[in-house]
Amino acid sequence: MHCRQWIFDMDGTLTDSMGVVWEGAPDALLRRYGRTPKENLRSALLTMGMQEGAQYLIREYDLPLSEDEYYGVMREVIAELYETVELKPGVREMLARLRAEGARICLCSNTWADQCRTVLRRLGVLDDFEFIVEAQGALHKSRPEVFAQCMERLGGADPAACAVCEDAIYAASTAQKAGYYVIGIADPASAADEAQMRRVCDQFLPAWSALDWTRA
Structure with missing residues (x-):
């Protein structure tokens, strides 16, 4: 294993929450206010951070909420949905091996850090992560700075490792x-993006059990 620092996304990567939470929450929130979600809502929100998504929904659906009020309502909706979320198969075993081999691990998620902690604590893996970074605002994952910050905090200096x-x-x-x-x-x-993912990823896995440790 040549990678000594590991930066993990949570939703869709460690947990099965993309469909349950992030595809379901905007719909659930809009319906609270009698709004009908448009067909392209999920694809529109996929590349947005939390703040950008909030502003988009308030604007596009004329929600009677300030941005602060929106976050309060959305947190309620999300917290309820997260209670049904589980780890993806093989995650526990993969994290245990990383710990055993001395890797340093953090979480970098678009989701609020306190919500991530709640989910990972319930699932019994919170202590595997040294810290959690919220990938929002200037640290959105469409820019490399968030990954650089995570790597440096984990003691790394070489992105290739x-x-x-x-x-x-x-x-x-x-x-x-x-x-x-x-x-x-x-x-x-994200099944529609699989071909693109295979092109940009060093490894693209159907499940965590397929990770090639000799290459990672």
Whole structure:
């Protein structure tokens, strides 16, 4: 294993939450206010950070909410949906091996850090991660700075020796262009991007059990 630092996304990468939470939450919130989601809503939100997505929904659906009020309502909706989320198969075993081999691990997610902690604590893997970075605002994953910050905090200096693990093509592409070792994981929510993911990832996995440790 040549990668000593590992940066993990959560939703769709470690947990099965893309469909349950992030495809379901905007619909659930809009319906609270009598709005009908448009057909392209999911694809429109996929590449947006939390703040950008909030502004988009408030504007496009004329929601009677300030941005702060929106976050409060959305947190309620998301917290309820996250109670049904589980780890993807093979995640526990993969994290245990990384710990045993002395790798340093962090989480870099678009999801609020406190919500990530709640989910990972319930699933029993929170202590595997040294810290959590919220990929929002200037640290959105469409820019490489967030991965650089994570790598440096993990004690790394060489992107090629730092694994970035993602299910979303925009984030995987950002990491690939910046020289990181990119591991993609299949997820139903991003199935349409599989061909692109295979092109930009050093490894693209159908499941975590397929990880080639000799290459990672």
